[in-house]
Amino acid sequence: MRYIPTSPSERRALLASLGLERVETLFDSIPEKFRLRAPLRLPPAMAEADLVAHLRKMAEQNLDPHTASIFLGAGAYRHFAPAVVDHILSRAEFYSSYTPYQPEFSQGTLQTIFEFQTMICQLAGLDAANASLYDGASALAEGVLLAHRAKRRNRVTIAGHVHPEYLAVTRTLTSTLGVRLESVPAGADGAVDRDRLQRSLGPDTAAVVVQQPSFLGRIEEIGPIAEAAHAAGALCIVAVTEAVSMGLLKAPGDLGADVVLGEAQSFGVPLSFGGPYLGFMAVRSEWVRELPGRLVGQAKDASGRLGYVLTLATREQHIRRERATSNICTNEGLMMLAATVFMATLGKQGMRELALQNRARAEYARNLLGQIPGCRVPHAGPVFNEFVLELPGAAAPVHRRLLDQGVVAGLPLERYFPERGRELLICVTEVHGKAAIEQLAASLKEVL
Amino acid sequence: MSSPRIPAKRREGLLFEKSVSGKRGADVARWDGPDAPPLDARLTRAEIPGFPELSEREIARHFTRLSKLNYANDDGLYPLGSCTMKYNPKVNEKVARLEGFAEAHPLLPEEASQGCLQVMADLEKYLCEITGMSAFTLQPAAGAQGEFTGIRMVRAYHEQRGDPRQVVLIPDSAHGTNPASAHLCGYRVEEIASDERGCVSLKELKERLREDVAVLMLTNPNTLGVFEREIGEICDAVHAVGALVYLDGANLNAFVGVARPGDMGVDVMHSNLHKTFSTPHGGGGPGSGPVGVKEILSPYLPVPRVVRAEAGWRFSSEFPSSIGKVHGFIGNFGMHVRAAAYILANGAAGLKEIAETAVLNANYLRRKLEGTYHLPYSSPSLHEVILSDKNLERFGVRTLDVAKRLMDYGFHPPTIYFPLIVKGALMIEPTESESIEELDAFVDAMLAIAREAEEDPELLHAAPHSTPVGRLDEASAARRPVLRWRGGE
Numbered sequence: 001m002r003y004i005p006t007s008p009s010e011r012r013a014l015l016a017s018l019g020l021e022r023v024e025t026l027f028d029s030i031p032e033k034f035r036l037r038a039p040l041r042l043p044p045a046m047a048e049a050d051l052v053a054h055l056r057k058m059a060e061q062n063l064d065p066h067t068a069s070i071f072l073g074a075g076a077y078r079h080f081a082p083a084v085v086d087h088i089l090s091r092a093e094f095y096s097s098y099t100p101y102q103p104e105f106s107q108g109t110l111q112t113i114f115e116f117q118t119m120i121c122q123l124a125g126l127d128a129a130n131a132s133l134y135d136g137a138s139a140l141a142e143g144v145l146l147a148h149r150a151k152r153r154n155r156v157t158i159a160g161h162v163h164p165e166y167l168a169v170t171r172t173l174t175s176t177l178g179v180r181l182e183s184v185p186a187g188a189d190g191a192v193d194r195d196r197l198q199r200s201l202g203p204d205t206a207a208v209v210v211q212q213p214s215f216l217g218r219i220e221e222i223g224p225i226a227e228a229a230h231a232a233g234a235l236c237i238v239a240v241t242e243a244v245s246m247g248l249l250k251a252p253g254d255l256g257a258d259v260v261l262g263e264a265q266s267f268g269v270p271l272s273f274g275g276p277y278l279g280f281m282a283v284r285s286e287w288v289r290e291l292p293g294r295l296v297g298q299a300k301d302a303s304g305r306l307g308y309v310l311t312l313a314t315r316e317q318h319i320r321r322e323r324a325t326s327n328i329c330t331n332e333g334l335m336m337l338a339a340t341v342f343m344a345t346l347g348k349q350g351m352r353e354l355a356l357q358n359r360a361r362a363e364y365a366r367n368l369l370g371q372i373p374g375c376r377v378p379h380a381g382p383v384f385n386e387f388v389l390e391l392p393g394a395a396a397p398v399h400r401r402l403l404d405q406g407v408v409a410g411l412p413l414e415r416y417f418p419e420r421g422r423e424l425l426i427c428v429t430e431v432h433g434k435a436a437i438e439q440l441a442a443s444l445k446e447v448l
Numbered sequence: 449m450s451s452p453r454i455p456a457k458r459r460e461g462l463l464f465e466k467s468v469s470g471k472r473g474a475d476v477a478r479w480d481g482p483d484a485p486p487l488d489a490r491l492t493r494a495e496i497p498g499f500p501e502l503s504e505r506e507i508a509r510h511f512t513r514l515s516k517l518n519y520a521n522d523d524g525l526y527p528l529g530s531c532t533m534k535y536n537p538k539v540n541e542k543v544a545r546l547e548g549f550a551e552a553h554p555l556l557p558e559e560a561s562q563g564c565l566q567v568m569a570d571l572e573k574y575l576c577e578i579t580g581m582s583a584f585t586l587q588p589a590a591g592a593q594g595e596f597t598g599i600r601m602v603r604a605y606h607e608q609r610g611d612p613r614q615v616v617l618i619p620d621s622a623h624g625t626n627p628a629s630a631h632l633c634g635y636r637v638e639e640i641a642s643d644e645r646g647c648v649s650l651k652e653l654k655e656r657l658r659e660d661v662a663v664l665m666l667t668n669p670n671t672l673g674v675f676e677r678e679i680g681e682i683c684d685a686v687h688a689v690g691a692l693v694y695l696d697g698a699n700l701n702a703f704v705g706v707a708r709p710g711d712m713g714v715d716v717m718h719s720n721l722h723k724t725f726s727t728p729h730g731g732g733g734p735g736s737g738p739v740g741v742k743e744i745l746s747p748y749l750p751v752p753r754v755v756r757a758e759a760g761w762r763f764s765s766e767f768p769s770s771i772g773k774v775h776g777f778i779g780n781f782g783m784h785v786r787a788a789a790y791i792l793a794n795g796a797a798g799l800k801e802i803a804e805t806a807v808l809n810a811n812y813l814r815r816k817l818e819g820t821y822h823l824p825y826s827s828p829s830l831h832e833v834i835l836s837d838k839n840l841e842r843f844g845v846r847t848l849d850v851a852k853r854l855m856d857y858g859f860h861p862p863t864i865y866f867p868l869i870v871k872g873a874l875m876i877e878p879t880e881s882e883s884i885e886e887l888d889a890f891v892d893a894m895l896a897i898a899r900e901a902e903e904d905p906e907l908l909h910a911a912p913h914s915t916p917v918g919r920l921d922e923a924s925a926a927r928r929p930v931l932r933w934r935g936g937e
Contacts, residue, residue: 001798003535003726004805005883014808014884018815026807027706029675029828034707040577045795048539055789059548061563063556072553075776082474084508086545092522093515096536099732101528101863103922104915105855108518109731112511115463118932122498128931131732134589137776165776172750172772173596176603176634219491250493263776272544273564274554274777275589276734288929294732299925301918302910306459311926317592317628318866322637327628330590330722334730337511344463345473345507348499353476356484363484382487403557411555434481 001045063408069436070408071365073386073427074215075136075163075241076277079354080431081268085341094337099330103299103309109333110308113296116340123243124260124282125251131294132331133279136263137166140209140239141173142292142326143261143281147207147235148179149325150290157200157208157234158183159225160192161215163241164416179206190218190379190388192225201232207259208232211239212252216425217362217386218379219249226256235259243267243280243339244429245384247346248355259283268342269335278335289315292326354430358385361437362428368441369426374448378423386427388413392448395424401447407440460513463500464933473504498933517916518731519860525886529832529863529875530623530671532701532723537793540726540786549785554777558762564781565761568754571738571788578791578799579697579717580710581740587750587779591698594718594737595629595665600771601716601741601748602663602692603633608769613662613691619648621672621867626665626696635662642869646672646825650681657689667696668709671867671875672825673810673832675702683713692716692745700724701879702807702831705800716741721780725787736783750774805880806831809887813878816891820898824870832877836870845901847872849908853900856914857893 006014015023027035046054063070070078089095093108100106100113113131120129133139144156156174158167158181171181184200187193192210201208208229213219226236238252240262252260261281265271269278283291289312297311317324346354362385370377374392391398395412402409410426428437502510520526526533544550552564572584588594599616606612616630620639627637640656643649647670664686669675676682683693695709695717701724709717721727721736729735741749751770752763763778794802807830814823814833822838837847851861851874863875878887900907912919 001794001801003537003793004801004880005886006805006808006880010884011805011808014812018808018811023804023808026804026811026828026830027703029677029830030703030707031677031680034680034712036705036707039796040705040799042574042577042796042799043792045798046792048793051539051789051792052543054792055543055567055785056546056548058563058566059543059546061566062548062552063560065547065551068560070553070556072555074555076554078551078553080477082504084473084504087508088511088515090541091512091515092536093518093520095541095728095730096521097518097731098521098526098528098531098533098729102519102851102855102861103920104852104912104917105519105860106517106731107916108514108516111460111462111514111517112731114932118462118464119499121932122496134593134734135776138589138593138774163776165773168773169776172600172774173632176600177632178634219487221491223490247496248487248492250491251496254493270545270550270782271553272550273552273561273781275775275780276736276782277776288931295929295931297925298930299920299922301920303918305917307917307920309920309922309925311922311929311931313926316624318624320628321624322627322631324624324628324631327592327596327625327632328590329592329623329625330733330735332589332730332734333732334728335734337731341507341511344500344502344510345504347471347473347501348496349472349501350474350476351496351499357476357479360479360481360484364481382485382491400557403560408553408556408560415555430477430479433477434479437481 068406068408069440071410071426071428071440072408074411074425075165075263076271076274077242077266077429078271078431079266079429081342082345084345085268085338088341089334089338095334100310103307107307110296112337112340114308116336117296119343120280120282123246123251125253126260126282127285128288129280129282130291131296132336133281133293134332135275135277135279136241137169139261139279139281140166141170143237143259144170144174144179144207146259146287146290147237150287151206151235153204153206154178155180155182155205157205159197159208159210160186160220162209162211162239163215166239189381190216191381192220194224197225198228201228201234205232205234207235207237209237209239213242213245213384216388217383219382219384222252222255222257242384244355244358247351248359264339267339269338276332276335278332278339290325293328294331357430361432362387365426365428365437368437369444372441372445385429386425389424389426391422394421398447402443405443407443409440409444462933463502463510464498466506467500467502469501471501471503473502473507524859525878525882525890526860527862527876527878529877530698532877532879533729534726534879535881536726536728537790540789543789544782544785562760565754567785567788569761571784574791575719575738575740578704579719579740580708581717582743583746583749584738584740585749586738586784587775588737588739589775589780590735591718591720591737592625592629593774594739595625596632597739597750597774598694598716598718599630599633599663601745604748604769604771605745606662614660615662617656617661617664621670621869622665622667623671623696623698645827646674647676648682650678653682654685657685659689661689661691663692663694665694665696667698669699669702669830672834673829674825674827675830679712698723699831702803704803705796706803716745721783721787726790727783727786734780734783736780802880809878809880809882812887813876813891817894820895832875834870835874837872840901843901843905845905845908847874849911850874850897852919853897853908853911854893855912859890859893
């Protein structure tokens with residue numbers, strides 16, 4: 001096997017040094033009756049060239065991302081990543097190392113995490129962020145669990161439109177601990193209905209969860225929602241699926257959010273059919289010891305040199321076992337690196353410009369598509385880079401007809417909401433030029 | 449924040465310290481359409497305070513310099529026990545980046561993502577064959593999430609029979625994630641003490657098995673690298689009280705292609721693609737922790753599942769007993785591609801050779817080091833060997849000193865102070881990826897350190913001496929945590 005550096009004669013020498021003749025003897029502790037007598041039924045080993053050809057053929061069975069025009073978002077976003085991101089990601093010093101348990105040998109990873117934590121805090125307007133979580137959906141589950149622990153209360157209010165996948169994951173991960181999720185539907189304008197929210201809060205509410213921008217793209221007003229949560233003695237959790245929005249929108253922490261969490265896939269992480277992505281979580285300083293997952297802090301050595309270490313590990317499962325804040329062991333280190341390089345490369349100006357552009361293109365598209373006869377934009381309020389388009393009839397067949405022309409006209413909302421059979425959730429980012437947007441409008445007009 | 453001048457190794461400053469107002473590292477694609485109508489000022493901010501401003505040139509250099517402060521698997525032996533730091537084949541990185549995969553949106557219509565569905569279907573099939581389980585979910589993003597998924601399914605299974613039960617039995621040598629995952633599923637954890645062999649005592653297990661036990665979580669080979677040879681009897685005893693057996697498959701590398709957990713009576717297990725199946729550890733993730741089940745648990749698998757369609761494959765969520773979702777979309781697909789590539793590169797014979805070589809290497813290290821280093825359990829080792837600092841105690845030298853000194857010899861230390869049942873444990877897992885030369889160099893270093901412990905213990909207490917920073921004071925770092933840069937804001 002080409003990945004194994006032991007020659008047949010070296011293997012014999014190793015065996016001889018152990019006084020063994022047959023390698024099978026090494027497995028004597030596995031009862032004979034459980035030993036495989038025949039080889040596993042797997043495809044025959046492939047040479048590298050054949051392997052690449054085999055997988056390339058599979059990759060080509062997917063829609064060609066270059067010739068197709070794809071307007072999908074809904075928690076996974078198409079953005080351009082500067083070449084420097086994947087270049088750094090490809091350094092074996094980063095991808096073939098492991099968790100920085102030994103700080104003196106892992107300063108590269110540790111300092112990167114410290115920089116990541118800092119930038120996430122700057123975006124969120126909060127004091128501390130962890131080294132990353134699996135993805136946005138499980139980050140929300142962890143945030144809900146944090147509120148449940150911190151407040152010792154069992155009810156969590158979901159305000160307005162929060163990503164259905166996030167809610168599904170949160171239900172799975174919290175239901176066995178007695179957490180109850182309760183939804184407060186959005187108002188007629190598509191935004192959080194503050195009066196209904198107010199009425200839903202009570203003495204056993206641990207947290208209010210709001211998504212910014214909402215699952216349907218709407219930019220929410222966080223301030224009053226956070227006030228309502230605090231008045232009920234609950235935490236305000238802001239979930240973000242489109243991290244690019246934080247380059248333009250006011251930091252949720254500055255508006256009263258206690259926890260800001262979500263998905264940072266937009267920051268240089270490939271779509272890759274849904275993963276690996278990058279969950280993140282930031283909190284106010286009073287909740288630092290309730291944070292799940294890894295944290296990096298500053299430290300000094302004996303001669304006063306500055307370095308970075310994993311810290312506050314007593315929160316974690318390898319020390320606290322069943323009393324840990326979470327069962328998380330790994331984070332998403334490599335995706336965290338991608339996001340750190342991406343954020344640093346875009347920088348202060350680029351992050352803002354990118355956000356402004358996403359919004360400009362989406363507003364342009366919303367305007368254009370909304371003017372197609374029979375089509376309607378149900379909510380007029382401000383959106384970031386996604387919006388709902390209502391068609392004159394069922395959306396699914398229209399969506400299918402456009403797919404035949406190589407256009408993916410967003411997401412038929414029926415997938416998550418059976419009652420929204422006529423609606424599409426359209427996403428436009430900086431990868432969509434004016435011509436592509438106009439072509440989408442023309443194609444849609446034609447198939448209607 | 450000022451830092452002392454370091455003549456030998458210049459400290460690489462933080463992005464924020466290097467930042468200069470007005471610099472930029474990227475331009476955004478041109479937009480020749482109209483601007484959006486302005487937003488209410490209450491909703492927006494003019495800038496992100498403290499955010500860095502650098503050129504692309506400086507970014508590339510910064511992260512290149514940072515990378516060189518890491519020791520990585522491609523530098524040399526990385527013998528972290530329980531982590532299976534094997535070689536990450538380069539072709540895996542190439543195939544995962546094929547545009548058809550890398551740019552596939554998870555919500556594409558199924559006819560537009562048949563290639564991805566095929567990779568998933570194939571990988572599920574391979575994993576079933578390798579482990580002897582009936583069905584797999586690829587959704588969990590890591591081993592711990594796999595554990596949660598598996599135990600959550602166990603709970604659903606018992607609930608459907610009218611009683612979720614209350615207790616999860618876990619040996620005291622288990623990974624910390626086991627009790628944490630069980631707790632997250634609403635269970636109470638009871639520990640089983642290991643016997644003098646370092647294994648689960650069948651006698652004690654039988655005494656502890658009652659009608660309120662939901663599941664036994666077993667790691668096999670366990671964290672001492674010892675195979676629980678009574679696994680057949682253990683599974684029978686657990687099943688006899690209506691409970692199930694969960695296998696923590698972190699150590700599957702030890703017997704891949706040699707034997708299968710599914711044939712031993714295991715009902716549910718996870719496998720770590722970032723261990724046995726070579727996907728890169730990435731400085732701490734991403735991982736992937738697919739979970740395999742026997743037929744009795746398949747109704748509870750997370751959704752969506754990949755099922756046959758009229759042409760090709762489709763996703764189905766029509767499984768009313770499913771525990772739901774544990775991860776957004778379908779999990780870490782990029783890791784699925786890499787693992788599938790690895791299995792295809794190896795074939796059946798290659799996988800068996802992996803286990804054989806991994807076990808051979810671990811036993812070679814054990815033979816060379818035992819005696820000089822204390823061997824707390826003499827049971828036969830499979831893929832890893834656990835030593836301790838007992839022989840060095842009289843010189844005042846501890847495991848931590850040995851670990852730190854190893855860096856001066858150019859090796860990453862093993863896992864230390866785990867499993868908890870061994871005082872001052874050194875947990876060494878060479879994997880199949882190391883040549884005899886590398887193993888010998890490691891042995892020489894370990895033996896030299898043992899000599900130094902006797903002759904010059906101070907040298908060890910102050911180690912490491914040759915790393916970018918010296919031994920860092922983790923205790924005071926935790927007392928007054930500095931978790932982000934605050935200067936200049």
